Amino acid sequence: xxxxxxxxxxxxxxxxxxxxxxxxxxxxxxxxxxxxxxxxxxxxxxxxxxxxxxxxxxxxxxxxxxxxxxxxxxxxxxxxxxxxxxxxxxxxxxxxxxxxxxxxxxxxxxxxxxxxxxxxxxxxxxxxxxxxxxxxxxxxxxxxxxxxxxxxxxxxxxxxxxxxxxxxxxxxxxxxxxxxxxxxxxxxxxxxxxxxxxxxxxxxxxxxxxxxxxxxxxxxxxxxxxxxxxxxxxxxxxxxxxxxxxxxxxxxxxxxxxxxxxxxxxxxxxxxxxxxxxxxxxxxxxxxxxxxxxxxxxxxxxxxxxxxxxxxxxxxxxxxxxxxxxxxxxxxxxxxxxxxxxxxxxxxxxxxxxxxxxxxxxxxxxxxxxxxxxxxxxxx
Numbered sequence: 001x002x003x004x005x006x007x008x009x010x011x012x013x014x015x016x017x018x019x020x021x022x023x024x025x026x027x028x029x030x031x032x033x034x035x036x037x038x039x040x041x042x043x044x045x046x047x048x049x050x051x052x053x054x055x056x057x058x059x060x061x062x063x064x065x066x067x068x069x070x071x072x073x074x075x076x077x078x079x080x081x082x083x084x085x086x087x088x089x090x091x092x093x094x095x096x097x098x099x100x101x102x103x104x105x106x107x108x109x110x111x112x113x114x115x116x117x118x119x120x121x122x123x124x125x126x127x128x129x130x131x132x133x134x135x136x137x138x139x140x141x142x143x144x145x146x147x148x149x150x151x152x153x154x155x156x157x158x159x160x161x162x163x164x165x166x167x168x169x170x171x172x173x174x175x176x177x178x179x180x181x182x183x184x185x186x187x188x189x190x191x192x193x194x195x196x197x198x199x200x201x202x203x204x205x206x207x208x209x210x211x212x213x214x215x216x217x218x219x220x221x222x223x224x225x226x227x228x229x230x231x232x233x234x235x236x237x238x239x240x241x242x243x244x245x246x247x248x249x250x251x252x253x254x255x256x257x258x259x260x261x262x263x264x265x266x267x268x269x270x271x272x273x274x275x276x277x278x279x280x281x282x283x284x285x286x287x288x289x290x291x292x293x294x295x296x297x298x299x300x301x302x303x304x305x306x307x308x309x310x311x312x313x314x315x316x317x318x319x320x321x322x323x324x325x326x327x328x329x330x331x332x333x334x335x336x337x338x339x340x341x342x343x344x345x346x347x348x349x350x351x352x353x354x355x356x357x358x359x360x361x362x363x364x365x366x367x368x369x370x371x372x373x374x375x376x377x378x379x380x
Contacts, residue, residue: 004302004333012108012112017086021046034055035064037057074101105121135277135291204235205236217278218261246265306334
């Protein structure tokens with residue numbers, strides 16, 4: 001079976017690979033004889049460590065080029081339209097916008113007409129196993145909902161738009177109408193907001209009040225971390241402390257310490273395996289993004305992302321390519337996962353596509369007395 005990366009390069013001359021940030025890339029692991037590295041303008045120190053085994057970039061070569069910069073790859077594509085390009089990122093980052101770089105993939109076989117339009121931009125994940133268990137979520141926080149105190153703060157602003165409202169360290173609202181601070185009121189909060197606040201406070205205390213030691217607290221943005229700090233101040237005992245990553249407490253300190261970690265701060269970080277973590281937000285990919293920041297315990301391999309409904313095989317230039325189908329359509333293989341073979345259906349649809357897209361043959365021209373005509377005239 002052809003390696004997923006080589007299959008993408010064969011069909012599109014382009015691939016997106018999201019790499020384990022702690023493992024040095026060996027080009028031989030990707031079944032590539034040569035792979036050239038072209039640095040980007042940012043984070044070069046980190047990428048030099050990951051991609052240092054690759055060859056240096058040469059303009060006149062036709063070997064595949066790997067780079068963490070889309071702008072750099074766009075320049076190579078402008079100069080060498082058919083050169084294979086690989087855009088690399090750290091593992092499980094959010095997908096990138098394709099609007100300004102739609103010209104990077106260059107379909108090289110009619111079979112790509114069977115595949116979905118976003119197929120060349122679906123990332124391949126090259127990661128290793130971890131001993132760390134999946135990160136639990138703090139149940140009081142809902143990624144799609146604002147914090148209850150944030151909603152209460154907005155309700156106060158609508159009630160008294162001329163007052164200067166501020167948030168205290170514990171998340172409570174205070175208003176300044178003139179020269180002196182005063183508690184906000186008189187204002188009767190809606191019962192729904194009071195109920196949500198009560199449920200949030202109860203869930204927060206129940207899950208975190210008995211913890212001891214050090215813990216990572218992850219969030220995609222800074223705002224949930226700010227509210228977590230306020231909740232600790234308001235709801236937990238005084239022996240609980242919060243730190244902004246990468247700062248942290250003395251490992252010998254027996255009190256409770258939460259290290260607040262925004263995702264952007266740990267793209268290449270190696271987290272302490274002795275410190276457990278919690279997530280404030282995120283989905284499956286966001287959890288995996290955080291999980292691969294712990295040290296690896298296995299060899300890297302292609303990560304299976306989702307289940308396939310059917311599998312098909314197709315031969316191109318002596319290579320056997322594999323495709324998978326899910327609810328949205330057919331795609332290039334993303335990992336060597338097993339699925340029921342429906343290659344007959346795939347081949348039938350491909351043959352029909354070739355007939356529809358085949359160039360029309362010109363009609364034969366008949367001649368009469370040196371003048372071409374499309375009609376048949378019998379000679380008298």
